[in-house]
Amino acid sequence: MNSHLLSIAIWVPIVGALFVLALGSERRDLVRWLSAVVAFVSFLVTIPLFMRFDSSMAGMQFVEHASWIPRFNIEYFLGIDGISMWFIVLNSFITVLVVLAGWDVIKEKQAQYMAAFLIMSGLMNGIFSALDGILFYVFFEASLIPMYLIIGVWGGPNRVYAAFKFFLYTLLGSLLMLVALIWLFIESGGSFNILEWHQLRIDMAPQILIFIAFLLSFAVKVPMWPVHTWLPDAHVEAPTGGSVVLAAIALKLGAYGFLRFSLPIVPDASHAMAPFIITLSLIAVIYIGFVALAQEDMKKLVAYSSISHMGFVTLGFFIFNPLGVEGALVQMVSHGFVSAAMFLCIGVMYDRVHSRQIADYGGVVNTMPTFAAFFLFFSMANAGLPATSGFVGEFMVVLGAVKYNFWVGAAAATTLILGAAYTLWMYKRVAFGEVANRHVAELEDINAREYLILAILAIAVLVMGVYPFPFTEVMHASVDNLLKHVAMSKL
Amino acid sequence: MLNNFVLPDTLPAASEMIVCSMALLIILVDLFVSRSQRWMVSLLTILTLLGAALMTLVTADGQTTLSFGNMFVDDLLADFLKFLTYFAVIMMLIYSRSYLAERGLDKAEFYVLVLFATLGMMVMISAANFVTVYLGLELLSLSMYALVAIDRDSVRSTEAGMKYFVLGSMASGLLLYGLSMLYGATGTLEIGGVAQAVNQSEAPANLLVFGLVFTVAGIAFKLGVVPFHMWIPDVYHGAPTAVTMFLGSAPKLAAFAITMRLLVYGLFGLAMEWQQMLLIMALLSIGLGNLAAIAQTNIKRMLAYSAISHMGFMLLGLTAGVVGGQVDPFTAVNAYSSALYYVVAYVLMTLGTFAMIMLLSRSGHEAELLEDFKGLNKRSPWFAGMMLIMMFSMAGIPFFIGFFAKFSVLLATIKAGYTWVAVVAVIFSLIGAFYYLRVVKLMYFDAPVDTGPLRSDIDMRILLSINGLAVAFLGMFPDTVMSLSTTALVRSL
Numbered sequence: 001m002n003s004h005l006l007s008i009a010i011w012v013p014i015v016g017a018l019f020v021l022a023l024g025s026e027r028r029d030l031v032r033w034l035s036a037v038v039a040f041v042s043f044l045v046t047i048p049l050f051m052r053f054d055s056s057m058a059g060m061q062f063v064e065h066a067s068w069i070p071r072f073n074i075e076y077f078l079g080i081d082g083i084s085m086w087f088i089v090l091n092s093f094i095t096v097l098v099v100l101a102g103w104d105v106i107k108e109k110q111a112q113y114m115a116a117f118l119i120m121s122g123l124m125n126g127i128f129s130a131l132d133g134i135l136f137y138v139f140f141e142a143s144l145i146p147m148y149l150i151i152g153v154w155g156g157p158n159r160v161y162a163a164f165k166f167f168l169y170t171l172l173g174s175l176l177m178l179v180a181l182i183w184l185f186i187e188s189g190g191s192f193n194i195l196e197w198h199q200l201r202i203d204m205a206p207q208i209l210i211f212i213a214f215l216l217s218f219a220v221k222v223p224m225w226p227v228h229t230w231l232p233d234a235h236v237e238a239p240t241g242g243s244v245v246l247a248a249i250a251l252k253l254g255a256y257g258f259l260r261f262s263l264p265i266v267p268d269a270s271h272a273m274a275p276f277i278i279t280l281s282l283i284a285v286i287y288i289g290f291v292a293l294a295q296e297d298m299k300k301l302v303a304y305s306s307i308s309h310m311g312f313v314t315l316g317f318f319i320f321n322p323l324g325v326e327g328a329l330v331q332m333v334s335h336g337f338v339s340a341a342m343f344l345c346i347g348v349m350y351d352r353v354h355s356r357q358i359a360d361y362g363g364v365v366n367t368m369p370t371f372a373a374f375f376l377f378f379s380m381a382n383a384g385l386p387a388t389s390g391f392v393g394e395f396m397v398v399l400g401a402v403k404y405n406f407w408v409g410a411a412a413a414t415t416l417i418l419g420a421a422y423t424l425w426m427y428k429r430v431a432f433g434e435v436a437n438r439h440v441a442e443l444e445d446i447n448a449r450e451y452l453i454l455a456i457l458a459i460a461v462l463v464m465g466v467y468p469f470p471f472t473e474v475m476h477a478s479v480d481n482l483l484k485h486v487a488m489s490k491l
Numbered sequence: 492m493l494n495n496f497v498l499p500d501t502l503p504a505a506s507e508m509i510v511c512s513m514a515l516l517i518i519l520v521d522l523f524v525s526r527s528q529r530w531m532v533s534l535l536t537i538l539t540l541l542g543a544a545l546m547t548l549v550t551a552d553g554q555t556t557l558s559f560g561n562m563f564v565d566d567l568l569a570d571f572l573k574f575l576t577y578f579a580v581i582m583m584l585i586y587s588r589s590y591l592a593e594r595g596l597d598k599a600e601f602y603v604l605v606l607f608a609t610l611g612m613m614v615m616i617s618a619a620n621f622v623t624v625y626l627g628l629e630l631l632s633l634s635m636y637a638l639v640a641i642d643r644d645s646v647r648s649t650e651a652g653m654k655y656f657v658l659g660s661m662a663s664g665l666l667l668y669g670l671s672m673l674y675g676a677t678g679t680l681e682i683g684g685v686a687q688a689v690n691q692s693e694a695p696a697n698l699l700v701f702g703l704v705f706t707v708a709g710i711a712f713k714l715g716v717v718p719f720h721m722w723i724p725d726v727y728h729g730a731p732t733a734v735t736m737f738l739g740s741a742p743k744l745a746a747f748a749i750t751m752r753l754l755v756y757g758l759f760g761l762a763m764e765w766q767q768m769l770l771i772m773a774l775l776s777i778g779l780g781n782l783a784a785i786a787q788t789n790i791k792r793m794l795a796y797s798a799i800s801h802m803g804f805m806l807l808g809l810t811a812g813v814v815g816g817q818v819d820p821f822t823a824v825n826a827y828s829s830a831l832y833y834v835v836a837y838v839l840m841t842l843g844t845f846a847m848i849m850l851l852s853r854s855g856h857e858a859e860l861l862e863d864f865k866g867l868n869k870r871s872p873w874f875a876g877m878m879l880i881m882m883f884s885m886a887g888i889p890f891f892i893g894f895f896a897k898f899s900v901l902l903a904t905i906k907a908g909y910t911w912v913a914v915v916a917v918i919f920s921l922i923g924a925f926y927y928l929r930v931v932k933l934m935y936f937d938a939p940v941d942t943g944p945l946r947s948d949i950d951m952r953i954l955l956s957i958n959g960l961a962v963a964f965l966g967m968f969p970d971t972v973m974s975l976s977t978t979a980l981v982r983s984l
Contacts, residue, residue, distance in 0.1 A: 071973045072902065112872070138889035145883060152936040160936055164928060171924055175917035182905045
C-alpha cells in the first residue's frame with residue numbers, strides 16, 4: 001500500500017492556492033474557476049482513499065514514511081485508519097462547497113479568500129493524516145493562520161476581536177501541547193512517532209500532566225464548556241465559508257486529537273479523568289442547549305448548537321465502549337454535513353437581507369419556498385430526526401452512555417428534546433407566519449448554484465441517515481483496536 | 492629579543508586583513524569620487540565583504556588553528572559565524588542603499604564604519620584571549636556609537652548615540668573589570684588557559700565567581716537582555732533605520748560568539764554558576780520584552796522589545812548545557828547548537844522586518860509607526876505577504892523558521908529538566924504572539940491611510956522577497972542549517 005495519495009491530498013490544494021494567489025484579485029472569473037477546479041481535483045484525489053480502504057485492517061493505511069528533520073528524528077510520516085479516513089474526505093468535500101458558496105458573495109480580494117480556504121483544506125488534511133507528533137503540530141498551528149485571516153479580512157463588524165480571540169485561545173492550548181510532545185519525545189528515547197508513543201509506558205503523575213496539556217489544546221478546539229466562548233464570536237463574525245469550515249472541520253480537529261493522542265498515549269489518566277470530562281460534556285449538552293434556546297442571532301444559535309453537539313462527541317469518547325466511540329465519530333461526520341448546511345442556509349438569507357437576527361425574518365416560506373424546504377430538512381437533521389444523519393450518531397452515543405451509566409445516558413438524551421426545541425423554534429420564527437417585513441417580501445428564491453450546494457448536502461445527510469453502514473463499517477477495526485489500547489494500563 | 496621573533500601565521504586572519512585594508516582604502520577612494528559616483532563606494536564595500544567571504548570559505552578547513560601567540564583562533568564555529576556576519580552585513584547594505592541616499596547619509600564614513608564594525612565582530616568571533624575579546628568588542632562598539640549618531644542633524648539620532656555611548660562604555664568597563672578579576676584568579680589571559688585553571692580548581696573560587704558576575708553583566712549588555720536592556724529601545728528607536736537594522740542583526744552573532752568563547756570555552760567549569768544567572772536573565776527578558784512590546788506604537792520600539800525577548804529565548808538554550816553538574820557532551824552540544832540556530836534564525840527575520848520598514852519609508856517620511864503598516868495588503872499583497880511571514884515566524888508559528896528555532900530551544904530546555912521554564916517561556920510566547928498578530932491585523936484587516944504605491948529599487952525588492960521566502964523555506968526544511976550549527980559547534984569544542 002505504498003502510494004502518495006495522502007501527500008497529494010495535502011499539497012494539491014496548497015499548491016493550487018499559490019497559483020490562485022498569483023492570479024491576483026482582478027481576474028475574478030479566472031480566480032473562481034481555477035479555485036473550483038483545484039477544490040474539485042483535491043476532492044477527487046481523496047475518493048481512492050475510501051474506495052481502496054481496507055476496512056478489515058486496524059492499522060494505518062496509505063502510509064508514507066520519509067525523514068524530514070533527521071537532527072531531531074522528525075519524520076514526514078502520514079497514514080490514515082478508520083478513524084481519520086472520513087474526515088479527509090469530508091474536509092475536501094466541504095471545501096468544494098465553500099468555494100462555490102463564495103462565488104458571488106465575496107467581492108473583495110477574492111483570490112486571497114479562495115486561496116485561504118484551499119490552504120486551510122490542505123493543512124487540515126495534513127492534521128488528519130499526520131502520524132508524527134511534530135508534523136501534526138506544525139499542521140495544527142499553521143491552520144490558525146488562514147482562519148485568522150478569513151475571520152479578520154472578510155468577517156463582520158466585530159471581526160478583529162473575534163479573530164484575535166480565536167487565534168490566542170487556540171494558541172494557548174497548542175503551545176502547552178508542544179511542551180507535552182517534546183516531553184514525550186525525550187521520554188520515548190528520541191522519537192516523535194505517535195504510534196510508538198502508543199506503546200510507551202508512563203507513570204501516573206506525568207500521565208495526568210500530559211493529559212491536561214492535551215486537554216487544554218483539544219478542549220479549546222472542540223470546544224468544550226467552559227473554554228467555548230471563542231466559538232460563538234468567531235462564527236458570528238466569520239463569513240459564511242469561514243463558519244462552514246470552522247463548524248464542519250475545524251471543530252473535529254480537537255475531538256480527533258483526543259482519539260489520536262489522549263486516549264491511547266495516556267489511557268490511565270484518561271480513565272482517571274473520564275468522570276471529569278463526562279461532566280463537562282454533559283454541561284455542554286444541557287446547559288449550552290439552553291443557551292442556544294435563548295439566542296436571537298441565527299449564527300450564534302447554530303454555533304451554540306455545535307458546542308452542544310460536540311459535547312456529545314466527547315461524551316461518546318470517554319465512556320470507552322465501541323458504541324460510544326463509533327457513535328461519536330458518526331456524529332462528527334454528520335455534524336460536518338448538517339452544521340455546514342445550516343450555516344450555508346443562514347448565509348443564503350444573510351446575502352439577501354444582510355441580517356442574521358431572527359426577529360428580522362418571518363414568513364420566509366412564502367417568498368422562498370424551495371429554500372424553506374431545504375432549511376426545514378437541515379433543521380430537522382440538526383434536531384436529530386430519525387432517518388437523517390443527525391439521529392444515528394446521537395442514538396449510538398445515548399445507547400453507549402446508558403450502558404456506561406443509566407443517568408449519564410438519560411441526561412445526554414435530553415439533547416433530543418433541547419435540540420428540537422431550539423432548532424425548530426428558530427425555524428418557526430424565521431420561516432412560518434405572515435411575511436414580516438419589506439425585506440422578506442422582496443426575497444428571491446435560491447438560484448441554481450445555491451440549489452446545487454444544498455441538494456448535495458441534503459443527499460449526503462439523507463444517505464447517511466438511512467444507510468449508515470458504510471460509514472460505521474470502516475471504523476470498526478480501528479475503533480476496536482483503539483479501545484484495546486485504552487483498556488491496557490501503561491503504568 | 493629580535494631573534495625570538497617569529498612571524499605569526501597570518502592565513503587564519505586573512506579575511507580580517509582584507510576587511511581592514513579595504514576599509515582604509517575606501518576612505519581614500521572616497522576622496523577621488525564625485526557625488527554621482529557614490530555608488531562605487533557602496534559597491535566596493537559589498538565586494539570587500541564578498542571577498543572576505545570567499546577567503547573564509549577557501550581557508551575553512553574544519554581544523555582549529557591558533558595563531559598570533561594564541562590570541563586568535565580559527566575554527567569551524569568562527570568560519571560559520573563570520574560567513575553569516577558577512578551576509579547579514581551585505582543584506583543590510585543592499586536594503587539600506589536608497590534609504591541612505593534619500594537622507595544624504597550615504598557618505599563614505601558610513602561604509603567605512605560598517606566595515607570597521609564588521610572587523611570588530613570578526614575579531615570577537617575569533618577571540619581566543621581576553622584582550623582579543625575586548626579589542627574586537629571595542630572596535631565594534633565605537634564604530635556603532637558613531638553609526639547610531641551618523642544622522643548628526645537629527646536630535647533623536649544624536650541623543651541615541653550619546654545614550655548608547657555612555658551605557659556601552661560602562662558595560663565595557665564592567666566586562667573589563669570582570670576579565671581582570673578572572674585574570675587575577677587564574678593568572679592567564681588565554682581562554683584555553685583559563686579553562687584549564689578553572690577545571691583544576693587552582694583558582695580561588697570567590698574571586699572567580701566575582702569576576703564571572705561582571706563578565707556576565709558585560710555580555711548581557713551586549714546581548715541586550717534584562718536587566719541590562721535599557722539602551723535597546725531608545726537606540727533602536729533613535730538610530731536611522733538602516734543602522735538599527737545593522738545593530739539588530741550581525742552584532743547578535745558576535746555577541747553570541749563571545750558568550751560562547753568566554754562562558755562555554757573559558758568558564759565551562761563554572762557552568763552551574765553562570766547557567767543560573769543566564770536563566771534568571773532569560774526569563775526576565777522573555778517576560779519583560781513581550782509585555783512591554785504590547786504597549787508600543789512605534790514599530791522600531793516594538794521590535795526592540797521583541798529583540799529583548801528573543802535574546803532571552805536564545806539564552807534559555809545556553810542554560811541547558813550542563814545538567815546537575817554532570818557534563819554530557821551530547822546534551823551540551825544540543826543546547827548550544829539550539830541557541831546558535833536561534834540566533835541565526837533571528838538575524839534572518841530581523842533583517843527582513845527592518846527591510847519592510849525601509850521599504851515603506853520615503854524621503855521625509857519614516858514609516859516607523861505601526862499605523863504605517865495599515866492596509867498594506869491593498870497596496871502590495873506581495874510585500875504584505877512577506878511581512879506576514881516575518882511576523883508569524885517571529886511569533887513562532889510553523890511553517891516558518893522561527894518555529895523551529897523556538898522548538899529546538901524548548902527541546903534543550905525540557906531535556907535539561909526545566910519543564911517549568913519551558914511552560915513559562917511558551918506562555919510568554921503566547922503573549923508575544925499578540926503584538927505580532929496586531930501587525931498582521933493592521934496590514935490585512937484595516938484600510939490604508941496612505942494609498943500610494945510602494946516605491947523602491949528592484950534589487951531591494953528581490954532581496955526582500957528572497958529573504959521572506961528563505962524564512963518560509965528554512966521553516967519547511969530546517970535540517971540543513973540545524974545540522975550546520977551543530978557541526979560547527981562539535982568541531983570547535
